[in-house]
Amino acid sequence: MPEYVTVRVKRQDGLDSPSYWETFRIAYQPRMNVTTCLQQIALNPVTLEGRKTTPVAYDAACLEEVCGSCTMNINGSVRQACSTLVEALRKENPNEITLEPMTKYPVMRDLAVDRSRMFRDLKRIKAWIPVDGYYDLGPGPRISPKLQHQLYPYSRCMTCGCCTEACPQYTKDNRFIGAFAISLTVLFNSHPTGAVLKEDRLKELMEPGGISECGQAQNCLRVCPKSVPNVTGIAQGYRQVTAQWFKNLFSR
Amino acid sequence: MSATETPSIPWLDRNHFLLRRMHSLTGIIPVGAFLIEHLLTNSGSWYGAARYNKDVKWIQDLPFLFVLEWGFIFLPLAFHAIYGFVIALGAQMNATSYPYLNGWRYTLQRITAYITLSFLIVHLLKFRFAWILGGPVFAEAADWFVLTRQGLLHWHVGGVYVPAWITLSFYVIGLTAAVYHFANGIWTFAISWGVLGGPDSQRWFQYVCLLVGIVMCLWGYISLWGFVIHG
Structure with a gap:
């Protein structure tokens, strides 16, 4: 089992702001999902380079794939953060997880979009x-x-x-x-x-x-x-x- | 207080559904139907010059040919091409992110549309409006068979000879693209007119369309080959 998970997040400060990428490294826990990763980042919002930053904004409500609010592009394909397991993502790309907001809706902030x-x-x-x-x-x-x-x-x-x-x-x-x-x-x-x-x-x-x-x-x-x-x-x-x-x- | 103004809806929006229906319909009838007729006539080349010339003469002697040609081929084709081009421009192709069979089919339908349109423009300027791109052979050719054979094997554009293998490859690619666009178009037509009500019927009907496509491709290659072997 890996010690760390590297998460690359496409961020955006506001509605019409330019987007930029930040990379985080968080401790691996068995059976963790993408929402857990985002919670870990929020606990200690420091980038891979050691620079202090803001927690990543995202929508979440039910945490059990029945509300649909945490939908985002994970490794380039669209799905819910709450039901996407890190273990499964390691099979797609063992090195890192990329998180991007949905592309068809205005981005309000980071991974939160206006649907x-x-x-x-x-x-x-x-x-x-x-x-x-x-x-x-x-x-x-x-x-x-x-x-x-x-x-x-x-x-x-x-x-x-x-x-x-x-x-x-x-x-x-x-x-x-x-x-x-x-x-x-x-x-x-x-x-x-x-x-x-x-x-x-x-x-x-x-x-x-x-x-x-x-x-x-x-x-x-x-x-x-x-x-x-x-x-x-x-x-x-x-x-x-x-x-x-x-x-x-x-x-x- | 003035009367409430009715916002004017653009003509294209008011007739949106009708236009989409006509775009779908013109692809099958008359454009697709003409593609079949065209292959039927041209495959006469397999039996040699005499047979081919006889069939072309029959078409040339049809009454009101001008109306048939413009009303049933050129105008519907132009509408299908221009309106289809506008639709295709609005798409955001993503088959590389979502590499599913139907996604590729969708993408290929648009790619073959562009190939077919480019091919048809050259093909028409070369044989139908031959004074534009036909080259000198069109003034000299003895009959329709010789003319077509010359156009395929000894084509000159602006005094430059185009090698026969390039012209023939261009025709094979153009023909294959047109047939794909038509065969897949039958499938999408059957869905959008409500004939195929779900994935199971869509699955078996795709094999019918595949068969139509394969037969039409072979039919077209035979027609081309007929012009090569009968000299």
């Missing part, structure tokens, strides 16, 4: 079941176990943004809503109560930045930490949008 674009796009596609009202709406419709089984995988999405980070079509300067939003459109359209907003959602998918921005590189499926079936989601999204398009063309 409010994702939240805006969730609102855009109305990613909810409309059950709010000021009177009792009664019991909801029954959902067959078969449909539940089909839909559950979509509901695992934690809006971490891995699918958008790995997508060649999702860029900082376009409006693409990304794989997660398309998969969630399919989830809420398939729900018997959610389906009342189906046409509104499909209209958004047909707008600029909608489903037709997808280039079918399918990285969204490969990088998703929660195994959301994004390829099925996008294929079904395309099917719904095509049907809606023909309906719009011929039924009015």
Whole structure:
């Protein structure tokens, strides 16, 4: 077992500040993950060259891969810091770990990024079941176990943004809503109560930045930490949008 | 108080989905369909000059050829190329960071688009608009077969002879790129029109597209070879 772990971090002091690299060396502990590394750096924020610096800023909440907030580029590929084990990373590169912020969102500081674009796009596609009202709406419709089984995988999405980070079509300067939003459109359209907003959602998918921005590189499926079936989601999204398009063309 | 102003939405944005649908459709019909027709006619070269000339004459004698050529080939092709170029420019290719098969397929679809477009421009200026890049053989050639053979094996540009192996390699590369772009395009077309509803159907259909691509490549190589062997 190694004595030390070398961590190279791409840092940035503020929203529009230039980025720079700092390297840290921390004591190795068995079964440590990337969040542990960042905690160790915060305990003693001194670079490899012995210069005192500030602790590295990063987002974290659940520490068990269900909130998605600690998503970052680790050794060049996007994943969560909390569930990425140092031992596994040593197989990729035994010498050092590189940590970079996500590239598709504005960097607020160091590894913390502003993903409010994702939240805006969730609102855009109305990613909810409309059950709010000021009177009792009664019991909801029954959902067959078969449909539940089909839909559950979509509901695992934690809006971490891995699918958008790995997508060649999702860029900082376009409006693409990304794989997660398309998969969630399919989830809420398939729900018997959610389906009342189906046409509104499909209209958004047909707008600029909608489903037709997808280039079918399918990285969204490969990088998703929660195994959301994004390829099925996008294929079904395309099917719904095509049907809606023909309906719009011929039924009015 | 003045009436609320409706923000004007740009024409391209208002017709976004229609344009994307048309871009997807024009790639298959008529551009892809024409690629198949083109290979069909050219593979007549395998049977020699007489057969090839007979087939080309049939096409040349089609009624309203001008409308067919511009309306069903040049304009859809130009739209597919220009609009596709705009889409491709907005991408951030990352197949080296995420080296998955589909990522490479996506990247190759864009690379072959650029190769095919460059190839087609030269190919058109050489044979269809031959007064621009065709060279002197086009004034002298006895028939269409001789003309094509000369253009492939004895091509002169601005008085400079282009060795036959360079011209032929250029054609093999251009043809292969065009066929890849078409075969993979059938696959992406089938997804974006909602035909393939998930990864399992996409998996078996990719082999259908692969087979189409291989057959079309061999078909094109045979056509080229026909012009080489019949002198």
